[in-house]
Amino acid sequence: MVNTAQNFDAVVVGAGFSGMYMLKALRDKQGLKIRVYEAGETVGGTWYWNRYPGARCDSESYVYCFTWDKQLLQEWQWSERYPEQPEILRYLEHVAQRHDLKRDMQFSTRVTSAEFDETTNLWTVRTDTGADVTARYLITAVGCLSDTNLPPFEGLEKFRGKWCHTSRFPRGGIDFTAKRVAVVGTGATAVQAIPEIAQQAKQLTVFQRTANYCAPARNGKVDPERVKARKADYDGVVRRIRSSFSGFEYSAIPKSALDATAEEREREFDRMWDAGGFAFWMANYQDMRSNQEANDLCADYVKGKIRKIVKDPLVAEKLIPKGYPCGTKRPPLDSNYYETFNKENVLLVDANTDGGIEEITETGIRAGGREYQFDIIVFATGFDAMTGSLKALNLSGRGGCKLEDVWADGPRTYLGISIAGFPNLFTITGPQSPSVLSNMPVSIEQHVEWVANCIDNMRKTGKTTIEATPEAQVQWVAHVNEIVGMTLMPRANSWYMGANIAGKPRTFLPYLGPEGVGGYRKKCDDVAAKGYKGFEMT
Ligand SMILES: Cc1cc2nc3c(=O)[nH]c(=O)nc-3n(C[C@H](O)[C@H](O)[C@H](O)COP(=O)(O)OP(=O)(O)OC[C@H]3O[C@@H](n4cnc5c(N)ncnc54)[C@H](O)[C@@H]3O)c2cc1C
Numbered sequence: 001m002v003n004t005a006q007n008f009d010a011v012v013v014g015a016g017f018s019g020m021y022m023l024k025a026l027r028d029k030q031g032l033k034i035r036v037y038e039a040g041e042t043v044g045g046t047w048y049w050n051r052y053p054g055a056r057c058d059s060e061s062y063v064y065c066f067t068w069d070k071q072l073l074q075e076w077q078w079s080e081r082y083p084e085q086p087e088i089l090r091y092l093e094h095v096a097q098r099h100d101l102k103r104d105m106q107f108s109t110r111v112t113s114a115e116f117d118e119t120t121n122l123w124t125v126r127t128d129t130g131a132d133v134t135a136r137y138l139i140t141a142v143g144c145l146s147d148t149n150l151p152p153f154e155g156l157e158k159f160r161g162k163w164c165h166t167s168r169f170p171r172g173g174i175d176f177t178a179k180r181v182a183v184v185g186t187g188a189t190a191v192q193a194i195p196e197i198a199q200q201a202k203q204l205t206v207f208q209r210t211a212n213y214c215a216p217a218r219n220g221k222v223d224p225e226r227v228k229a230r231k232a233d234y235d236g237v238v239r240r241i242r243s244s245f246s247g248f249e250y251s252a253i254p255k256s257a258l259d260a261t262a263e264e265r266e267r268e269f270d271r272m273w274d275a276g277g278f279a280f281w282m283a284n285y286q287d288m289r290s291n292q293e294a295n296d297l298c299a300d301y302v303k304g305k306i307r308k309i310v311k312d313p314l315v316a317e318k319l320i321p322k323g324y325p326c327g328t329k330r331p332p333l334d335s336n337y338y339e340t341f342n343k344e345n346v347l348l349v350d351a352n353t354d355g356g357i358e359e360i361t362e363t364g365i366r367a368g369g370r371e372y373q374f375d376i377i378v379f380a381t382g383f384d385a386m387t388g389s390l391k392a393l394n395l396s397g398r399g400g401c402k403l404e405d406v407w408a409d410g411p412r413t414y415l416g417i418s419i420a421g422f423p424n425l426f427t428i429t430g431p432q433s434p435s436v437l438s439n440m441p442v443s444i445e446q447h448v449e450w451v452a453n454c455i456d457n458m459r460k461t462g463k464t465t466i467e468a469t470p471e472a473q474v475q476w477v478a479h480v481n482e483i484v485g486m487t488l489m490p491r492a493n494s495w496y497m498g499a500n501i502a503g504k505p506r507t508f509l510p511y512l513g514p515e516g517v518g519g520y521r522k523k524c525d526d527v528a529a530k531g532y533k534g535f536e537m538t
Contacts, residue, residue: 010455011125011135012036013111013393015101016045018141018428018444020092021066024099025452029459035135036105037127043096043105045143047088051173052166052189052378053196055085058217058333059439060277062230063248064088066095067238067445074231081277082219082333113394114138116423121464123424136464137455140390141428144436144510147388149381149501155359163377166193176200180373182365184357185380186212187495191332193380195340205347205372207357207365210493211319213302213326217333218276242446245516247439250282257285257294269301281331289327290487299326309338318350328492330436385495386431386509387411397422410498410507414468414476414534415524417447423467426451432480434517436496437510446521453528463537472534484508 012022015038026032040048057064061078072095079087096102106129114125123138148167156163164170166189181201183190186208198204230237241247257265265285272279280298287294303320310316319341340346351357355368364374387407395403398421406412406421413419416433417426428447429435435443458466484490490508493499497506513520527533 006131006133007122008033008035008133008135010034010137010139011111011114011123011133012139012141014038014045014141014143014146014428015040015043015105015107016047016141016143016146017066017092017441018143018448019043019045020096020101021068021445021448022139022141022428022451023101023104024068025448026455027104029452029456032455034104035133036101037109037111037125038105038107039110041107042093043101044089044092045146047085047092049146049167050189051085051169051171052193052380053173053176053200054192054194054335055166055169055189056080056082056192056219057088058082058188058278059248059441062222062227063237063241063439064441065091066441067234067241069095069098070234072098073234077227079221080219081222082217111393113396115396115400116398116425118398121423137424137426139426139428139451140393140430142389142393144386144389144429144440145383147384147392149384149388150379151381151502153357153360155361158362159360159364159377160362161364161375161377163379165379165381166190167383174376174378176376178202179375180364181205182207182372182374182377183380184365184377185382186210187380187382188212188330188332189382190380191334191337193378194346195336197378198340198343198346201345203345203347205349205365205374206341207349207351207367208318209351209356210324210329211321211350212329212332213299213321214332214334214337215273215278215280215302216276217335218274219335241439241442242521243518244442245518246278246282246434246437247442247517248278248282250279252282252284252286252288254286256287256291257297258287258291260285265297266301269298273301273305277333278331281327284327289325289489292325292488295325295327295488302326306338309342311342315341315348318348318353322352324492324494325488328489328496329494330496382495382500384501384504385498386436387498387504388501390427390430395422395425397425408505410505411509412473412477414473415527416511417450417524418466418468418535420468420470420473423465425467426454431509432476432511434513434520435510437512438517442517446517446524450524450528454532457528457532458537466532466535466537469534469536476534480511481508483514484512487512 009032012019061083109127109129112126114123122134125133180203182205184207307316357367359366364372391404411431413432416430498504
């Protein structure tokens with residue numbers, strides 16, 4: 001049952017990990033009236049929408065969950081190191097039920113615009129299903145990776161077969177048996193989906209624009225003794241991931257790759273490769289992402305692995321990334337990805353060597369002057385990351401200024417959580433916060449708790465509005481850019497840089513803090529402790 005009153009203390013947009021916890025945290029502060037709007041039919045966000053074959057998290061299950069329900073941490077049994085989408089969705093449904101979250105949520109409802117009224121200091125929120133509502137606080141929990149990117153391929157409307165985007169996969173799935181299938185894209189999603197689709201399809205053709213550096217996931221059941229030990233020390237796990245660099249129990253090797261001997265490096269690389277998961281990317285030498293020479297050593301190791309796994313040297317060469325440093329794009333985790341290209345029913349069409357996609361035809365795809373025939377095309381072309389779903393909210397702040405105008409040259413925020421000129425608006429895992437560079441539940445929980453405490457503080461001290469000062473915002477943006485400028489990250493055409501979307505301003509979207517999520521948490525806490533330094537409150 002949804003609350004029928006139309007004036008709320010807070011409106012939360014989105015019911016994934018972020019929106020669910022935001023509701024719970026605000027509800028726990030006495031007397032707040034809250035409404036959560038969600039475009040999907042239920043909770044789950046990412047795990048409601050992404051139903052493609054092979055969809056699973058790349059974070060390990062014991063840290064890819066809520067840590068605020070300590071009892072559930074003990075009770076819930078994950079089936080694998082990286083559970084599949086249905087299991088994560090089941091988990092989130094269970095959390096919603098256990099904490100009675102749905103009574104304040106309205107599903108199948110998209111927020112279409114929101115504007116701040118300077119006379120009442122309230123937000124007016126519009127949806128595609130009904131009357132406007134007002135709220136003192138507007139909290140976006142719209143997801144960094146939820147605005148589907150389907151590039152405008154010429155001729156798509158002519159295609160007579162079936163097509164879909166991985167993030168809008170049909171509920172009952174698609175039967176690929178005996179079908180000629182195309183997968184467009186080779187990012188983290190495609191790397192999960194391709195081995196699964198190849199097992200069913202008669203013929204699978206993969207269209208690659210940029211080859212990725214993938215490390216093995218090494219999925220499987222987790223040793224029960226290990227599970228027991230982690231559960232016995234969950235307080236320690238939570239403490240460590242919260243103060244870590246990227247929200248995992250990894251620490252980088254505290255030396256330069258260049259200072260290690262060749263034998264020592266090989267041993268360390270082998271250890272990380274064998275451990276699987278994000279170890280190779282997050283527990284590597286500390287200068288992997290800041291020193292090109294060190295980076296080359298890591299990259300050469302991965303390239304050697306690809307050459308060993310992929311039997312046809314021409315195909316291996318196409319799969320070897322070129323022209324950007326390793327670890328500067330979202331690293332996909334591989335479960336039989338490279339091996340899949342050894343199968344006879346799998347063909348790789350590489351834009352650089354074979355020619356890129358020219359158009360979709362009635363019967364397939366034309367690329368590099370050649371026609372390929374398909375029954376089904378799967379677009380694994382990712383998202384308009386970090387800013388897409390925020391811009392789609394059509395937000396108007398003070399003086400009617402529009403977010404899309406203010407952000408025309410790229411996002412500008414204070415701490416990734418607040419935007420000057422948009423009072424009482426909080427952006428959970430917004431641009432210029434660690435967000436997608438971390439194990440996201442850790443960053444989500446940190447933002448949610450900070451926002452809930454901030455609102456609580458405002459109510460207790462009789463404040464009506466809070467907003468970032470333009471000066472604090474300018475300094476934060478400069479800091480974000482300065483830090484990333486010291487690394488190799490801007491050298492890749494990654495979605496972190498907005499480079500996957502034609503016309504999107506080239507700017508680094510998340511925050512790569514010098515001390516990671518732990519250091520960022522301290523900064524945010526320090527801002528609060530100093531009376532919300534950098535914010536103006538009235
Ligand atoms: C395939 C995939 C795998 C991933 N794997 C990992 C992983 O291993 N580890 C990790 O840390 N992160 C991973 N992520 C990132 C993942 O998005 C986060 O971990 C987490 O699920 C984000 O939760 P959220 O609630 O912030 O956003 P989301 O889960 O994206 O939820 C946002 C919700 O907001 C809703 N929404 C947006 N706009 C509106 C609107 N205008 N009106 C109403 N509703 C709206 C959307 O419908 C969506 O349901 C993955 C992402 C994808 C796509």
